[in-house]
Amino acid sequence: MKAPFFVTTILLLTGYCASPFLMLALSGLVTSLVAVLLAVVLVPYFIELISCDHRPPVVGPISNQLIHFQTLYGYMTSLARKYPTFRFVTPSHSEVYTVDPMNVEYILKTNFANYTKGEYNIGIIKDLFGNGIFAVDGAKWRHQRKLASFEFSTKVLRDFNTVIFKSSTVKLVEKISLIAATEKAMNLQDLLMKSTLDSIFKVGFGFDLDTLSGSDEASNRFMKAFDDSNGLVYWRFVDLLWRVKRFLNIGSEAALKDNIRIIDNFVYELINNKRDQMKNKDLYRDKEDILSRFLMESEIDRENMSDEYLRDISLTFVIAGKDTSASTLAWFFYMLCKHPLIQEKIGQEVISVTEANKDTSIDDFALKLTESALQNMHYLHASLTETLRLYPAVPLDGKSAEKDDVLPDGFKIKKGDGVGYMAYPMGRMTYIWGQDAEVFRPERWLNNGVFQPESPFKFTAFQGGPRICLGKEFAYRQMKILAAFLVYFFKFKLVDESKQVRYRTMFNLHMDEGLHLYAFPRF
Known part of the structure; x- marks a missing residue:
């Protein structure tokens, strides 16, 4: 720079x-x-270090997270093996982290009212997430939760998004087929990100981006700006000088400001185009997409449903529909490449359940992939869940204590403390999952071949309690459709079997530098 x-x-x-x-x-x-x-x-660190107030063990000043930022989740895992609950000290408060399922249930459910996003967290993430559901508490959270709950429970929307997921995946299969025919390597994470972005924009906003083709430069700029902003905002949690840099408009804050400008221009244009489209009733009869429903709501409640608020809600759906599913699928295919027998077992399940054969075309396979077929893919469901256990889409999630409190493990929490549960380390704790905690074993989720869920306070990939993810079934349906298509038509192999894939430290668990592999036709 x-x-x-x-x-x-x-x-x-x-x-x-x-x-x-x-x-x-x-x-x-x-x-x-x-x-x-x-x-x-x-x-403040040394003062807290000598405190005898039965607070969680101090493992260092907050600057330790800065030092270990590139491998933050691995660093937090190593600490959690020693201390199920611990804390870092900042100049103003402590940041407490836990992997204890009893604490997690207490934070997310039992004493939910005391553990909010809080002013500290909101101040860091507001520039990107605005007043979206991931960054608000109270009335705004309840309002968006109510709207989203209605959308996710509507059969019309559920049927609509299934059609969209299939059509987007057909395009992805065709794209991979062309690459496979040339025997060239591909970055599957990048292709998955583009495919899921296309899907969520059609489901959420009713527009065909066609990012997968690479022809829409504006959508490609939006996707890059959004991913970069995700990482830059997360950096603020360890950068004590980020407010100074924002004031001076230098460094990471200058880059973030430029990226948010690209995001805002793209989303506001989207909202305006949708509003113009809806005015022409002769041309526009399809109101299944989510933005159309929100715009109709804004006609009733203009004061609260401003364009800025619609922008924030729109970005929420992009995060939920693109990043979480695509990043999970990338780790899923990485695991399948590392475990070829599991890859083959899933392929055989898909063939058996759909009754497809080597002569089945892409369009015919889409017809065979019914709701019933998806529900009966227990081993695929278990494999995706096992991926989320080890590689949760949101690796760390933080709250803030509104009042002094005591956690179930006996440690005291002070008002203003950050209190976070750690999904990534939790999946690797032997005292939670057994001695094979770090082994990718889908069978741990099956009982006589049928998928059996775990407590959301032990398996925290979708949160739990009042804030449990409303899009859980939406995400599983999208991931299962994509996975079933790709595993049926292709076998995958890593370009470099010896290379260790690493994550990028940000809100979502993206792979750093992507997932480079070869695809080979299954038949």
Whole structure:
């Protein structure tokens, strides 16, 4: 990143024209600022370290997360093996994390009212998520929850999104077939992200983006800006100077501002186009998409359903419909490549349940993939769930304590503390899942071949309690349709079997650098 012109000028002047006295003064100023910053970070840490108030064990100042940011979830896992509940110290409060299922149930359900998003978390994420359901509490949360609950429970929408998921996946199969025919490698995560983005825009907004073809430059810019913003906002949780950088419009904050501008322009244009489309009743008769329903609601409640609010709600559906499903499917296919016998077992289940054969075309397979067939794919369902256990779409989720409290494990929580449960480390705890906790074993979810769910406070991929994910069945249907299609038509193999795939530290568990593999026709 190039330094701003005025910074470059100052450096040149101080380097070549300034007197030794001025250089010494500047050096002293920098040293003093560093000393103050260290004091701000370390003094609260040492004070809390010697506290005897039965608080969760202190594992370090919040700067430790900054040091381990690139491998944050692995670092948190190593700490959780030693301390099921622990905390980091910030200059203003403690950040408490837990993997104890009893604590998780208490936070998400038993004492739900005390553990909100909180001003601290909302202040960090608001620039991107606005007043979307992931970033609000109280009346706004209840309002969006009510609207979303109605949408996800509507049979018309459920049938509509199934049709869209199938048609988008047919395009993906055709795209992969072309690549497979050339025997070239592909980045499957990228293809999945584009396919799920196309699906959610059709289901959510009624528009065909066709991102998968790569022809729509605006949607490609939107997707990149959205993914980059996701990571940049998450960085704020460990960057004590992010507000200063935002004020000065430099570094990561300048990049975030540019990305949010791209996102806003894209979404507001989408809303305006949909509103114009709906005015022409002769041309527009299809109101199954979610945005149309929200726009109809906005005609009734103009004060609360502003365009800005519609923007925030729209982004919520993009996050829920693109990132979570696509990232989970990427890890799923990575696991299948690592476990070819499981890949084959899923393929045989899909063939058996759909009664498809080597002569079945893509369109015919879509017809055979009925709701009943999807429900009977227990091993596929178990494999996707096992993927979510080890690679949850949201690896860490944070709340904030409204009042002083005591967790079920006896540790005291102070008002203003951050309190988070850790889905990624939880999936790797032997005291929760047994000695084979880190082994990918779909059979752990089956009883006589039938899928058996676990407590949402042990398997936390979809949260639990009042904030449990409304789109859970929506997500499973989308993932099962995509997975069934791809496993039926192809076998997959990693380009480099020895390379360890790594995650990108952000709100969702994306693979860093993608998933590079070969696809081979199954028949």
